[in-house]
Amino acid sequence: xxxxxxxxxxxxxxxxxxxxxxxxxxxxxxxxxxxxxxxxxxxxxxxxxxxxxxxxxxxxxxxxxxxxxxxxxxxxxxxxxxxxxxxxxxxxxxxxxxxxxxxxxxxxxxxxxxxxxxxxxxxxxxxxxxxxxxxxxxxxxxxxxxxxxxxxxxxxxxxxxxxxxxxxxxxxxxxxxxxxxxxxxxxxxxxxxxxxxxxxxxxxxxxxxxxxxxxxxxxxxxxxxxxxxxxxxxxxxxxxxxxxxxxxxxxxxxxxxxxxxxxxxxxxxxxxxxxxxxxxxxxxxxxxxxxxxxxxxxxxxxxxxxxxxxxxxxxxxxxxxxxxxxxxxxxxxxxxxxxxxxxxxxxxxxxxxxxxxxxxxxxxxxxxxxxxxxxxxxxxxxxxxxxxxxxxxxxxxxxxxxxxxxxxxxxxxxxxxxxxxxxxxxxxxxxxxxxxxxxxxxxxxxxxxxxxxxxxxxxxxxxxxxxxxxxxxxxxxxxxxxxxxxxxxxxxxxxxxxxxxxxxxxxxxxxxxxxxxxxxxxxxxxxxxxxxxxxxxxxxxxxxxxxxxxxxxxxxxxxxxxxxxxxxxxxxxxxxxxxxxxxxxxxxxxxxxxxxxxxxxxxxxxxxxxxxxxxxxxxxxxxxxxxxxxxxxxxxxxxxxxxxxxxxxxxxxxxxxxxxxxxxxxxxxxxxxxxxxxxxxxxxxxxxxxxxxxxxxxxxxxxxxxxxxxxxxxxxxxxxxxxxxxxxxxxxxxxxxxxxxxxxxxxxxxxxxxxxxxxxxxxxxxxxxxxxxxxxxxxxxxxxxxxxxxxxxxxxxxxxx
Amino acid sequence: xxxxxxxxxxxxxxxxxxxxxxxxxxxxxxxxxxxxxxxxxxxxxxxxxxxxxxxxxxxxxxxxxxxxxxxxxxxxxxxxxxxxxxxxxxxxxxxxxxxxxxxxxxxxxxxxxxxxxxxxxxxxxxxxxxxxxxxxxxxxxxxxxxxxxxxxxxxxxxxxxxxxxxxxxxxxxxxxxxxxxxxxxxxxxxxxxxxx
Numbered sequence: 003x004x005x006x007x008x009x010x011x012x013x014x015x016x017x018x019x020x021x022x023x024x025x026x027x028x029x030x031x032x033x034x035x036x037x038x039x040x041x042x043x044x045x046x047x048x049x050x051x052x053x054x055x056x057x058x059x060x061x062x063x064x065x066x067x068x069x070x071x072x073x074x075x076x077x078x079x080x081x082x083x084x085x086x087x088x089x090x091x092x093x094x095x096x097x098x099x100x101x102x103x104x105x106x107x108x109x110x111x112x113x114x115x116x117x118x119x120x121x122x123x124x125x126x127x128x129x130x131x132x133x134x135x136x137x138x139x140x141x142x143x144x145x146x147x148x149x150x151x152x153x154x155x156x157x158x159x160x161x162x163x164x165x166x167x168x169x170x171x172x173x174x175x176x177x178x179x180x181x182x183x184x185x186x187x188x189x190x191x192x193x194x195x196x197x198x199x200x201x202x203x204x205x206x207x208x209x210x211x212x213x214x215x216x217x218x219x220x221x222x223x224x225x226x227x228x229x230x231x232x233x234x235x236x237x238x239x240x241x242x243x244x245x246x247x248x249x250x251x252x253x254x255x256x257x258x259x260x261x262x263x264x265x266x267x268x269x270x271x272x273x274x275x276x277x278x279x280x281x282x283x284x285x286x287x288x289x290x291x292x293x294x295x296x297x298x299x300x301x302x303x304x305x306x307x308x309x310x311x312x313x314x315x316x317x318x319x320x321x322x323x324x325x326x327x328x329x330x331x332x333x334x335x336x337x338x339x340x341x342x343x344x345x346x347x348x349x350x351x352x353x354x355x356x357x358x359x360x361x362x363x364x365x366x367x368x369x370x371x372x373x374x375x376x377x378x379x380x381x382x383x384x385x386x387x388x389x390x391x392x393x394x395x396x397x398x399x400x401x402x403x404x405x406x407x408x409x410x411x412x413x414x415x416x417x418x419x420x421x422x423x424x425x426x427x428x429x430x431x432x433x434x435x436x437x438x439x440x441x442x443x444x445x446x447x448x449x450x451x452x453x454x455x456x457x458x459x460x461x462x463x464x465x466x467x468x469x470x471x472x473x474x475x476x477x478x479x480x481x482x483x484x485x486x487x488x489x490x491x492x493x494x495x496x497x498x499x500x501x502x503x504x505x506x507x508x509x510x511x512x513x514x515x516x517x518x519x520x521x522x523x524x525x526x527x528x529x530x531x532x533x534x535x536x537x538x539x540x541x542x543x544x545x546x547x548x549x550x551x552x553x554x555x556x557x558x559x560x561x562x563x564x565x566x567x568x569x570x571x572x573x574x575x576x577x578x579x580x581x582x583x584x585x586x587x588x589x590x591x592x593x594x595x596x597x598x599x600x601x602x603x604x605x606x607x608x609x610x611x612x613x614x615x616x617x618x619x620x621x622x623x624x625x626x627x628x629x630x631x632x633x634x635x636x637x638x639x640x641x642x643x644x645x646x647x648x649x650x651x652x653x654x655x656x657x658x659x660x661x662x663x664x665x666x667x668x669x670x671x672x673x674x675x676x677x678x679x680x681x682x683x684x685x686x687x688x689x690x691x692x693x694x695x696x697x698x699x700x701x702x703x704x705x706x707x708x709x710x711x712x713x714x715x716x717x718x719x720x721x722x723x724x725x726x727x728x729x730x731x732x733x734x735x736x737x738x739x740x741x742x743x744x745x746x747x748x749x750x751x752x753x754x755x756x757x758x759x760x761x762x763x764x765x766x767x768x769x770x771x772x773x774x775x776x777x778x779x780x781x782x783x784x785x786x787x788x789x790x791x792x793x794x795x796x797x798x799x800x801x802x803x
Numbered sequence: 804x805x806x807x808x809x810x811x812x813x814x815x816x817x818x819x820x821x822x823x824x825x826x827x828x829x830x831x832x833x834x835x836x837x838x839x840x841x842x843x844x845x846x847x848x849x850x851x852x853x854x855x856x857x858x859x860x861x862x863x864x865x866x867x868x869x870x871x872x873x874x875x876x877x878x879x880x881x882x883x884x885x886x887x888x889x890x891x892x893x894x895x896x897x898x899x900x901x902x903x904x905x906x907x908x909x910x911x912x913x914x915x916x917x918x919x920x921x922x923x924x925x926x927x928x929x930x931x932x933x934x935x936x937x938x939x940x941x942x943x944x945x946x947x948x949x950x951x952x953x954x955x956x957x958x959x960x961x962x963x964x965x966x967x968x969x970x971x972x973x974x975x976x977x978x979x980x981x982x983x984x985x986x987x988x989x990x991x992x993x994x995x996x997x998x999x
Contacts (some may be wrong), residue, residue: 144920552861
C-alpha cells in the first residue's frame with residue numbers, strides 16, 4: 003500500500019469509528035412523527051398528536067373464536083381478568099354483569115348531578131307527574147324489570163334516562179362475556195397505556211394479550227388448539243406494518259444482495275473483489291445514518307428501512323472500478339489505479355454530484371421522513387464515492403485478478419451499433435408516454451395516505467367486522483376542545499354537544515360521543531342542583547303531581563330523601579368514575595396530562611358512514627358557533643391533505659433538483675453534451691411513469707423518490723457514454739461491460755423489491771428497476787458511439803483464470 | 804252439542820284436512836308435541852288484549868289494553884293503545900320498545916332476565932319446543948281442548964326476575980298469559996276478540 007493509501011485507510015478508520023460512535027448514541031423512533039411536518043401548524047400538530055396518542059389509537063379489539071360458546075366465554079373472561087391486572091392496560095371492557103351493576107349503582111347514587119333531564123321544569127307539579135307517569139308505563143314493559151327495584155328512590159327515572167343517553171352497548175352476553183351477534187366470537191376491548199404510535203409499547207401490549215390468551219386456553223382443558231385469538235386496532239396495525247416492512251426489507255434486500263453477489267462473482271470470478279465491492283456500500287450506510295443522527299437528532303425507522311436501498315448506486319462505483327481497471331488478458335497492466343483515477347474517477351465524481359443534486363432536493367421537504375432520506379443519500383453517496391476513490395484501490399491486493407470482460411463488451415458494442423438506426427423509435431416512445439400520462443392525468447397522483455399502508459385486505463376486513471360487532475365505528479370526525487383546565491374543556495364540549503344535538507335530529511350526522519354524556523362541567527352540575535326543590539316544597543309538589551296516579555307519596559319517601567341529599571352533594575369529578583367501565587369510556591374522551599386539558603367529541607356519519615361535503619360544512623359551522631375553544635378534525639381528510647401536500651412538495655422539489663442538475667452538467671460539460679446526458683434520463687422516467695399509470699398505479703411519494711433514484715443511477719450511465727463519445731475506442735468494451743453489470747445489479751436489487759407486498763417498497767422497486775434499465779438502454783441508444791472496429795475484435799479471453 | 808264437542812268436531816275436520824301432518828302428530832304419543840305442532844300450523848294472528856299489572860309499590864293495578872300481532876315464526880308485536888301508546892316488537896331475537904319518537908332496543912340474548920317475559924309467549928305461538936325448553940322447564944296440563952302450560956325459567960339470572968309463566972289456551976287459541984315475578988308482583992294478559 004502506498005503512503006497515500008495508508009493515510010486514506012487511517013482517515014477512513016477514524017471517520018468510520020466516529021460514525022459508529024454517533025450511531026450508537028443516536029435516538030431511533032418508529033413512531034408517526036416521521037410524518038409530522040418540521041414546523042407544524044397547530045392543526046397539523048393536533049392531527050399528528052391525535053394519530054399518535056389520541057382517543058382511538060389506544061384501543062385494541064380482541065376476539066376469541068372457535069370452540070364452544072362456553073369455552074370462548076371462559077377463556078375471554080380469564081383473558082380480561084389477566085389483562086386487568088397488567089399495568090400495560092388502562093382498562094379492559096367485557097360484558098361482565100358485575101361491572102354493569104357497579105355502574106348502575108354509581109349512576110343511581112349521582113343521578114341528579116349526572117342526568118341532563120334534571121331541569122327546574124322537571125320538578126314542577128306537571129313535570130313530576132309526567133316523569134312518574136312515564137316511569138310507571140315503563141314498569142309494565144319487559145325492560146322495566148330493571149327500573150322496578152329503583153322506583154321508590156327514582157320515580158322520575160333519572161338512572162334509566164342516563165343509561166339511555168349513554169346508549170350502553172347493547173351487545174349480547176354469553177356467560178358474562180360479550181358475544182358477536184352471530185354468536186361465533188367472544189369479544190372484549192382493551193385500552194393500552196402506550197399511545198398508538200408507540201409501536202414498541204403496542205407490540206408489548208399485543209404480546210401480553212397473546213401470552214394471557216395462551217395461559218387462559220391452557221387452563222381450559224379442551225380449548226388448547228381449538229380457540230383462536232384475533233386482535234385489531236390502530237396499535238395492532240402499527241405493529242403489523244412495522245413487522246411487514248421490516249420482514250420485507252430484510253428478506254428482499256437479502257435476496258437482492260444474494261443476486262447481486264452471484265452476479266458479481268460471475269463477472270469478477272474473484273471473491274476478494276466481491277467483498278471489496280461492498281465496502282463503499284457499508285461506508286455509505288454508516289455515513290448516512292450518522293449524518294441523519296447529527297442533522298436531525300432522531301433517526302426514523304423509515305430512514306433506516308429505505309436508506310440502504312437508496313445508496314445501491316454505491317455498488318456501481320466499485321463495479322466501475324473493478325471492471326474498467328481490470329487487467330487485460332496476459333498483457334501488462336494497461337490501466338493502473340493511477341490511470342483509473344484520471345480517466346474513470348472524474349466521470350464517477352460528476353455522476354455522484356448529479357445524484358447529490360437530485361437527493362438534495364429532498365432535504366428541504368417538510369416531510370421529515372423524506373428530508374432524512376435525502377440527507378442519508380447525500381452523505382452515503384459522498385462517503386461511498388470517496389471510499390471508492392481513496393481507499394478501495396489501495397486495498398486491492400496487487401495479486402487480485404478479475405475477469406476481463408472486454409470480449410463481452412465488444413459484443414455489446416456491436417449489438418448497440420445494430421440498434422442505432424432505430425433511434426426514431428425513441429421519439430415515438432416519448433410521444434406515447436406523454437399521451438398516456440395526459441390521458442391518465444386525473445388519476446395520476448395518489449391522494450390517500452392509506453395508499454402507503456402495507457396492511458393486507460384480510461386484516462382490514464377483520465377490523466371492520468370487529469368494529470361492527472362491537473358497535474365501535476372507526477373514528478374519523480373529531481371535535482377537539484382545548485382549555486386551560488379540564489372543567490373548562492368539559493364546558494366547551496357541552497357547548498359543542500348542544501350544537502350537535504339538532505344535527506342528529508335532522509339526520510345530518512349519525513350521532514356523537516361526548517365526555518359530557520358521562521360527566522358535565524361543574525357549573526352545569528350546580529345548575530342541576532339548583533333545580534331540585536327544598537324538601538317541604540318537593541313534598542307539596544309531589545302530593546299534587548301524584549293525583550290520578552296509582553302511587554301514594556308515602557311510598558316515595560326514599561325519593562325525597564335522595565333529592566335532599568343531592569342538593570348538598572359536591573360536584574362529581576372524573577376521579578369518582580374510577581373503577582367503573584364508564585371511567586374508561588370517560589378517560590378515553592378527556593386528556594388532562596401536561597399543560598391545559600382537552601375534551602374530545604367524536605362524531606359519526608349517518609349509519610356510521612362518511613359525511614357528505616354539505617353535512618361536513620354544517621358540522622364545521624355548528625362547532626364554530628359552539629365555542630372558539632373547539633375545532634373539528636376530519637382525521638382522514640387532514641391526513642390525506644398532509645400527504646397530498648408532501649407529494650406536491652416532493653414533485654416540485656424534485657423538479658428544482660433536476661434544474662440544478664442540468665445547470666451543473668451544462669456548466670461542467672457543455673449545454674449540448676448536458677442535453678445529451680439528460681434526455682435519456684428524462685425519457686426513462688417518462689416511460690416508467692406512463693407504464694405505471696397505464697397499469698393503473700397511482701404515483702405516490704415513493705414513486706417520486708424512485709424517479710430521483712433512477713436519475714441518480716442513470717446519470718452515471720449517461721455520463722459514461724458521454725465520456726466514451728469524447729475518448730478513444732480502447733475503453734469502450736470494458737466501459738460497456740461495467741455499465742451492463744452495474745445495471746444488472748440495480749435491476750436485480752430493485753426488481754426483487756417490486757414484488758414486495760409492502761406498497762412503499764413495491765413502488766420503489768417498480769419505478770427503479772425498469773427505470774434504470776431504460777436509462778441505460780436510452781443512453782446507449784442516444785450516445786454518439788462510433789461503430790466498433792471490425793478488425794479489432796480480440797479473441798475470447800479468460801482473464802483471471 | 805256442547806262447546807267442547809263442537810270443538811272436537813272441528814278438530815276431527817282439521818285432522819281430516821291436514822291429513823299426513825296430523826297423522827304424524829297423532830302417531831307421536833307426546834301430547835306436548837301434538838299441541839305445539841297444532842300451534843305451529845298457525846302462521847299469523849291478530850287479537851285484542853287487556854292486561855293488568857299488580858305491583859306491590861302501587862296502590863292499585865295498572866291496566867292497559869291494545870292488540871297483539873304474530874307472524875310465524877319470530878315476529879311478535881304488542882301494540883299498547885291505552886293508557887298511552889307504546890309498541891313492543893320482538894323480531895329475530897331483538898326486542899324494541901317504541902314510545903313516541905323514542906325507541907329502546909335490547910337483544911334478548913344479552914338479557915336472560917327479559918327472555919321469559921316475552922319469549923315464552925313467542926315460542927308457544929311458534930310451537931318452538933327447542934326454544935321453550937331452553938328457557939323453561941315445561942309442564943303441560945289439561946287436554947287439547949283446554950290446556951295450561953306451566954313454564955319455570957331455568958336461567959338463574961332470569962329466576963331472580965320471573966318465578967313462573969303460565970299460558971292457558973283452548974285448542975289453538977291462547978287465552979291468558981300470567982307472569983309471576985320473583986318479588987311477588989304479577990301481570991295477567993287476557994286475549995280478547997280476533998281482529999281482521
